[in-house]
Amino acid sequence: MLVRFWGVRGSLPSPLSTPQVEAKIVDALLGAGGVDLTDRAAVEAYVRSLPLRVRGTYGGNTPCVEVRTAANDLLIFDAGSGIRSLGSALMQTEFGRGQGLAHLFFSHYHWDHLQGFPFFAPAFIPGNRFIVWSVDGRAEDILTRQQEEPTFPVPFAGMGATFEFHSLAPQTAMCDGRVRVTYALLDHPGTAYGYRVEADGTTFVYATDAEYKKIDEEFLAAYGDFFRDADLLLFDAQYSFAESQLDKRDWGHSSAAIGVEIAAHAGVKRLVLFHHDPRTTDDELLGILDSAQQYAALVPGGAACDILLAYEGLEVAL
Ligand SMILES: [Zn+2]
Numbered sequence: 001m002l003v004r005f006w007g008v009r010g011s012l013p014s015p016l017s018t019p020q021v022e023a024k025i026v027d028a029l030l031g032a033g034g035v036d037l038t039d040r041a042a043v044e045a046y047v048r049s050l051p052l053r054v055r056g057t058y059g060g061n062t063p064c065v066e067v068r069t070a071a072n073d074l075l076i077f078d079a080g081s082g083i084r085s086l087g088s089a090l091m092q093t094e095f096g097r098g099q100g101l102a103h104l105f106f107s108h109y110h111w112d113h114l115q116g117f118p119f120f121a122p123a124f125i126p127g128n129r130f131i132v133w134s135v136d137g138r139a140e141d142i143l144t145r146q147q148e149e150p151t152f153p154v155p156f157a158g159m160g161a162t163f164e165f166h167s168l169a170p171q172t173a174m175c176d177g178r179v180r181v182t183y184a185l186l187d188h189p190g191t192a193y194g195y196r197v198e199a200d201g202t203t204f205v206y207a208t209d210a211e212y213k214k215i216d217e218e219f220l221a222a223y224g225d226f227f228r229d230a231d232l233l234l235f236d237a238q239y240s241f242a243e244s245q246l247d248k249r250d251w252g253h254s255s256a257a258i259g260v261e262i263a264a265h266a267g268v269k270r271l272v273l274f275h276h277d278p279r280t281t282d283d284e285l286l287g288i289l290d291s292a293q294q295y296a297a298l299v300p301g302g303a304a305c306d307i308l309l310a311y312e313g314l315e316v317a318l
């Protein structure tokens with residue numbers, strides 16, 4: 001299984017500001033001593049050698065994650081603004097010829113997980129087929145409502161591709177049995193669902209937009225095997241631990257520290273911190289990662305878990 005990240009930011013698309021870009025340019029130039037700045041190839045090689053926080057950004061698009069199986073089955077999780085870029089990439093494939101098939105899942109219908117859909121080019125191409133899976137049966141109604149006048153000029157029903165809406169059972173096999181999906185109800189305002197995807201002998205858990213008020217054996221037992229032994233756990237780490245427990249309690253989001261606790265408890269191999277807060281800068285994200293890694297070293301079982309920051313363009317092969 002291959003997992004690709006197209007949108008990793010929570011709440012609202014959050015492009016870099018000019019002062020933030022300027023600060024990155026300053027950092028790059030301060031490190032450029034010895035580089036021949038008149039030689040384009042040398043400059044390009046230097047830029048490629050820089051860390052992501054200097055040469056780019058972790059990303060400002062809202063959630064969209066692509067999952068590919070070894071048989072090239074395509075599963076898409078959430079349609080935040082990141083799905084526009086995924087759509088552009090897919091248009092270079094069979095989706096550009098109206099021959100694509102994808103399975104689409106929504107964690108929930110808050111706008112940051114839905115707002116990119118009207119800009120998803122393959123949805124406008126007749127012949128493409130999208131199977132939309134949901135637990136609550138509301139996806140068709142909500143996609144339709146998002147594109148009603150006056151908020152978007154093209155109605156959902158006029159998008160061109162074929163959409164099939166299916167209900168997820170507690171365990172659902174799809175893609176001719178190559179993929180098995182289970183779900184968990186997450187604690188989030190208005191509810192959200194997490195998805196556990198098993199394919200190719202590996203497991204990916206998509207669990208964004210969730211709050212975990214106390215982590216004890218009884219609480220974790222309520223999730224059963226949902227997180228158990230995942231090869232990759234995508235986790236809502238929007239807030240600091242203090243925010244998640246104090247002034248942003250009941251806002252429906254979690255922290256890297258809670259992710260470490262759950263990952264260590266469940267034997268997760270890799271934890272990816274996701275749904276970054278719009279306020280959090282690239283440098284601050286690195287601080288969150290560093291703290292999470294230090295904390296993992298102290299938690300029983302935590303040292304065995306690899307911790308990553310989600311960024312646009314990240315690919316994780318399981
Ligand atoms: Zn969200």
Ligand SMILES: [Zn+2]
Pocket residue numbers: 108110188192209252
């Ligand atoms: Zn939400």
